Amino acid sequence: MKKTRLTESQIVKIIKEYESGIDAQTICREHGIAKATFYNWRKKYSGMEASQLKRLKELEEENRKLKQMYADQSLDNLMLKDLLGKKF
Template sequence: MKNSIISEAQIVKAIKEYEGGRELNDVCRELGIHKSTFYNWRKKYAAWTVRS
């Protein structure tokens, strides 16, 4: 399995920014990822954003 360049903390931060009203295209462009990757992360890390 390939190691990710993007840390889990960055993923959670990106999800919070998106849920806070930032455009999905901007978030994906900044991280250099595809929209589908972001949606997969959102499914996986959704519980993490609730705690903080």
């Protein structure tokens, strides 16, 4: 299968197709996605609107950045403590 990124609105549209009664196999074949991908989306995004999905992705990205900043600060803090502990 080809690798393409679908937009939030496309993902929501695909999930709504399933909720309207179209079977998963047909949806996956029409959109060129793996069944596992579809079921992961359904589990994660079912019942969401496109704007909610976009906001969720923004928050996940912000969370990832904050975790990276925390890790960087922790390393800086550890290095400073190490330097202060050594005698010159």
